[in-house]
Amino acid sequence: MQSLEALHRLEPNRFLAMVRKAGTPAEWYDAVLALRYAANSRELRDTGDDRVHQLCEDILRQVRHIDDIFRMTLVPASARQRRDWDLSVARDPLAKYAFRDGGTLEISLLDSSLAGSTLHVQRVWDHVCNFGGSWTGFYITLDPTQAADWQARRTRLHNLEHAIETR
Numbered sequence: 001m002q003s004l005e006a007l008h009r010l011e012p013n014r015f016l017a018m019v020r021k022a023g024t025p026a027e028w029y030d031a032v033l034a035l036r037y038a039a040n041s042r043e044l045r046d047t048g049d050d051r052v053h054q055l056c057e058d059i060l061r062q063v064r065h066i067d068d069i070f071r072m073t074l075v076p077a078s079a080r081q082r083r084d085w086d087l088s089v090a091r092d093p094l095a096k097y098a099f100r101d102g103g104t105l106e107i108s109l110l111d112s113s114l115a116g117s118t119l120h121v122q123r124v125w126d127h128v129c130n131f132g133g134s135w136t137g138f139y140i141t142l143d144p145t146q147a148a149d150w151q152a153r154r155t156r157l158h159n160l161e162h163a164i165e166t167r
Contacts, residue, residue, distance in 0.1 A: 003062060004035065007055040011047060013038070025161040026110050029070050033133075036063040069160055071125065072112075072153050074105045077143045085140045095138040098124040105140075108133055109157045114150055117142050 001019070008016040015035040022028035038044045039056040047053075076082035082103040089095035098121075099105050111123035111133075119142050123133045142150065 003055050003058045007044070007052065007059065010049060010055070011044065011052050013044060022164075025157075025164045028164050029066070029110065032063055032066055036060060039063075069153075069157055070109055072107055072109055072150060074107060074119075074140075074142070074146060076103045077146065081141075081143065088140045089138045092136060092138050094134065095121075095124075095136045098134065098136060098138075109150075109154055111135075112150075114142070114147060114154070117144070117147050119147075119150065 004016055004019060007013065015031065015038065018031040018034065019028065022031050036059070039059045044056055045053060076085060085099070085103065085105070089098065105121070106125040107119075107121050108123035108125075111121075113120045119140050120137070121140065122137055123135055125133050
């Protein structure tokens with residue numbers, strides 16, 4: 001927030017109001033994603049002021065840390081699991097493009113849920129310029145280690161959600 005407030009003082013923008021107005025963690029993260037996109041584009045960088053560029057770089061570094069809390073990259077634990085995941089998403093034309101090279105999958109922790117070992121994925125990020133993620137709806141099976149990792153990361157996100165909601 002300090003970097004965003006400093007940027008707003010130098011170059012008034014819509015993002016400070018968006019972040020402050022966000023009422024839920026999902027709205028807050030969507031505002032942060034829009035800010036990240038703008039901090040890396042002409043919208044905020046179309047100035048000759050080095051201070052603006054420096055603040056944009058600082059914001060981009062901070063958002064990478066935020067992404068680590070809101071997102072998770074899943075890697076198939078075996079060739080069999082990769083085949084199972086491929087079969088699970090084959091029925092959804094949008095979901096089959098969610099996997100990156102090597103079969104990795106980057107998901108939103110806000111937009112996924114775990115029941116036993118079955119993960120319901122509703123939002124993914126691909127490797128193309130897509131700052132808001134892609135909405136989908138598919139299920140994959142996780143191994144015990146992956147499920148425990150998802151649970152631990154979801155707990156960390158829950159703590160941040162609480163902080164956002166009580167600010």
